[in-house]
Amino acid sequence: MSDATSKHPNADVRMRGFAERITVEKALAWLDAELARQGTLGSETISLDDAAGRVLAVEVVSEVNVPNFQRAMMDGYALRATDIAKASADNAIPLEVVAECTPGQYHDGEIRPGQAIRIMTGAPLPAGVDSVLPVEHTTVVDEQVHAVRSLETGKNLGSVGEDIRGGDTLLPKGRVLRPQDIGVLSSVGHAQVEVVCRPRVRIVVTGNELLPAGKKPQGHAIVDANGPMLETLVARDGGVPHHPGIVPDDRDAIRAAIEDDADLVITSGGSSVGQEDHVPTLLAEHGELAIHGVAMRPAAPIGIGTLKGRLVVLLPGNPVACLWGYDLIAGRAIRSLGGRTKDWPYRKTTKTLTREIKSPVGRLDYVRVTIDGDQFEPVKSSGASVLSSTTRADGFVVVPTESEGHAPGARLSVFLYD
Amino acid sequence: MSDATSKHPNADVRMRGFAERITVEKALAWLDAELARQGTLGSETISLDDAAGRVLAVEVVSEVNVPNFQRAMMDGYALRATDIAKASADNAIPLEVVAECTPGQYHDGEIRPGQAIRIMTGAPLPAGVDSVLPVEHTTVVDEQVHAVRSLETGKNLGSVGEDIRGGDTLLPKGRVLRPQDIGVLSSVGHAQVEVVCRPRVRIVVTGNELLPAGKKPQGHAIVDANGPMLETLVARDGGVPHHPGIVPDDRDAIRAAIEDDADLVITSGGSSVGQEDHVPTLLAEHGELAIHGVAMRPAAPIGIGTLKGRLVVLLPGNPVACLWGYDLIAGRAIRSLGGRTKDWPYRKTTKTLTREIKSPVGRLDYVRVTIDGDQFEPVKSSGASVLSSTTRADGFVVVPTESEGHAPGARLSVFLYD
The missing domain is CATH 3.90.105.10 (Molybdopterin biosynthesis moea protein, domain 2)
Structure with missing residues (x-):
């Protein structure tokens, strides 16, 4: 047995499928401990x-x-409230309007008792007056402004620091x-x-069968869906994706790619235990393959480890598994490194299930669903390779490890893709 | 009476405050009719x-x-199912493995009965075989591979068009x-x-009292909060903001700004009926000021109209009013022009009110709230000029026009700012 396989967490399973898969809960516990160790970026x-x-x-x-000054909160007249204490509709008191004051303009002349300043909302209150009488409480007779209501001292003023005070935690x-x-x-x-800082994420898409995005599918080649999808997901979660192109199924090329400068590495494809699955063995040889094979569907052949102190997340090449593995593991890590909540960015709602969902105890299932009013059902044709199942879906439900699934009529949380 | 004021929807109210304000419902009905007329952009x-x-x-x-070809869905052996119909743990049937096939590689040699191809997940199925026996259902004795289980014909294959069929609406x-x-x-x-196309939105921030973003506040000047906030809101709603700088309180400058090339124009400041409020009169003179003054708090002095066939939304300069007016009117218009849902982008949750909210019948109120567990209460110090009330808030509730408010204990929908 080589050093490489001896470092594999489930060393006996190479080429025979995964003998044992750890639970999602244990995988997340390992991930969260590692994320706590790494903390947020600088x-x-x-x-x-x-x-x-x-x-x-x-x-x-x-x-x-x-503001750093008292200001008028209404259009009207700045004056001393005591000067118009007896004003009413039956006792209109004339105002001697000596100046006008608009926002940004400060009137610094002297204001004597009985005088007023015409003032606009937001304008600084001049010295010598204490209140603003709203224009609605005045009347004009022969071009002479009169107060027709009294007001309390300090009325209709915004105070210094009204919005923000110096020293406040904003x-x-x-x-x-x-x-x-x-x-x-x-x-x-x-x-x-x-x-x-935004986490710099190196996306390593492997697969000799892949054509790069932008090409037309032809022959027995398929066009890469995961690279463009992962770039979008990484950006959504606050990371900076770096995806220079498809990497061939070649140990040296893959090793160079996963050792590229980045804060986190995501690989897609070649994550399982087949002979062309180079990524897990490379990680085991040159870093730590801490987790390989998780009890969930899809994305069971996922791996998580570290290389040069950075997390490496090994996603399956099947695009639905790639999406789910990203959302469960990689996205969580990117959000955490970037100082964000680990929670999904998806809105959640509660709906009634109309068709049975079966899920064996011991395995967590990711089920794409469509919603119709208050009801939802699993999408048909939903294998791990059917990416269109995620575009036909309105969202998804998660059937926990310990659950056997749900009968029709169950009220469940649905995470929304919109 | 000039042409300008005669075109004002509430012509008698100039300089006297708004005599009458239309309801939010009527304002939205006008807006939605106009949005339906304009449709989405090209x-x-x-x-x-x-x-x-x-x-x-x-x-x-x-x-x-x-895919455009049949492919293996498991790592294993491509063969004819009938060749191993009697295979079991007690009756291991030897396989003559004649070739190997990985993704992207097509084996086009002849495969005779009894022969098998070693095949990897995703590899194209060769002609002459019909099923894939998983590696887990084989055993190796003296370097000879044996099948130890039978399988149904067609098992572990992905079919042509399994993910997407030509002609499907994707x-x-x-x-x-x-x-x-x-x-x-x-x-x-x-x-x-x-x-x-993304709606191009001209942001017109007016106010002689304003310093541009990036300056330190000084004297009786305040630094523009609305421009940067509106730019962020417009981008959030899928628009392309254009905000070349503060516009002075000058009719010619404002007119040039609101006539700038754009799909929609938002102004901030000078939206009310004071003498420095040039925007409504300019819009009434040169376009249509369809709505001016809406029965809500804050943002009552809002205006909506059209100029050269484009919507112009007049937001108050008070920053809380600016934010709310944007969210109620301008954001809705931008999302609609850009082909998006008119609904708010805010998540919604249901919480229990702990402190009374009063709101007069006939007025819609926007109330910033803080959340503590399952409970929430209105934020203190929440005037229209106190922008920090919106940064201290976790979200907001809307008290409808016909409501008098809510007593403690009410379960209400809270829109979340995060």
Whole structure:
């Protein structure tokens, strides 16, 4: 027995199928421990223009008040409330309007008792006045403005720091930046922001039968579906995909590819225990093949390990298995490295099953389903090689390891693909 | 009375606040009728590399079978099932293995009765055999392979067109392309795809008090929050934002900006009925100001109209009002023009209210809330100018026009910001 096979976690199974597969739960426990060990990637400082959807690497504390001045919250007249304490519809009090103040304009002249400043929403409140009488509470007679209602002192003013106070924590570390966060960061004067680096993901698609995306299928060759799909998935999960092209089923070529510079490596194809399945043996020889074969359908011939301290996820070449293995393992790792939640990005809903789902105890099943109103059923023609089963599906359900499946009528959580 | 004010939908209210505001329901009905009139934008043909998340402009029908050949679905031996009909653990039948076949490789030699081909998953089935015996159902004695189980004819084969049949509709018009769709399109040989054009959205942020994003706030100037926020929102909804910079509160400058080339125009600031609110009067003069003032809080001073056949949405400058007005009106229009669902992109959940929400009948309220487990409450300090209320919030509830609000204990739908 060679060193290579002796390092294989299930060394006796080579060429005979997997004698034993570990449960999804154990595989995820191993993965999560490794992810905890690796933590999140380092940070980089980027322009606020590019920051939407990125993950804050640090807490953001405001250095400034927003606004840094008292301002009018209504269009009207800035005045002393005591000057019009007796104003009413029957007792209109004339205002001596001495100036006008629009946003961005500060009136710094003296304002005497009985005088008022015409003021627009957002304009800074001049010194010497204390309230804003809304224009609706005034009337104009012979071009003379009158107050027809009184108001409380301080009314219709926005205070210093009303939106944000200097020293306030604005956004927590780890925040995935939302549109309004970008607005708030802009308002406190941030031109740049420190975010977690995006995981660089090397996608290694192997298979002599594959033509690269963009070609027409011909003869006994098929066109690669997994590379373009994985690129899209990686980008969705905040990673930067790198997929320079199909890698031949050749040990040297595959080894060079999986040793490429990246934060995480995903391979597609050649992940099982056949003689052309070079990836697991290469990983076992040059790194650690920690997990190989997981009790689930599809994607049972998945592998997970490390090479040069980086995670390597070995996905099967069958495209449905590739998608599911990505979602279960690789996507989780990419999101974690990038400082995001490990949870799926799929929305979840509860629907009623109309057709039985069988699943043996001891195996976790990924079942593509179609939804019709409040009901759903498994898609027909759903083998691991039938990628169109995932495009015909509205979503999927997961039948846990310990479940035998579900009878019609069961209310289940469905994850949505839209 | 000038032509301008005579075209204003509520002509008597200029400078006196809005005498009357139409309901949100009526505003949306007008908007939806206009969106139905405009339909979706035209299409463009783009590389599959750039197609994730884009909207299909046409139904996609496959011109090819995937795969276009019968293939092995297991690692094992391709043979005639009748040759090993009597194989069992007690009656191992020797196989004459004459060749080997891996994916992408077609064996075109003659295969005689009793002979077998060693075959790998995905490899094309040679002529003359009809089934694949899995390697697990064989044994090797003195380098001679034996079948130790029989199997049905046709077993472990993937058929021609198993994934996709030529002529099948693969994806419907209007589909927002998912990762697996990209994979399927690649597998049928699509290098390009015809998608709905992304709406080009001119963002017109007005306000003499504003400094552009990237500056530090100083004096009585505040830094623009709405421009960067709107750019992010437009991109989220599938539009292409164009925001060349702050526009001064000047009629000519604003007119030039709102007449800029675009599929839709959003303005921020100067949307109300004050003397510095130039946008509504300009729109009334040069286009149609169909709606001005809507019975909701915040964002009551919103306007909607058309100019040169394009929608113009007038958002208030207060950033919370800007966000809400965008989400209610502008985002809906952008998604519709781009061929997407009008629904909000926010996930929805149901939680229990812990603090009363009051809202007058006749007005729709947008209430930012924080969630704690299964409960939620409105955020404190939530004026229309307090953008940080939207960054402190986990999401929002909408109190409909006809509701007086909700008492503690109510189970309500909460839209989530994450």
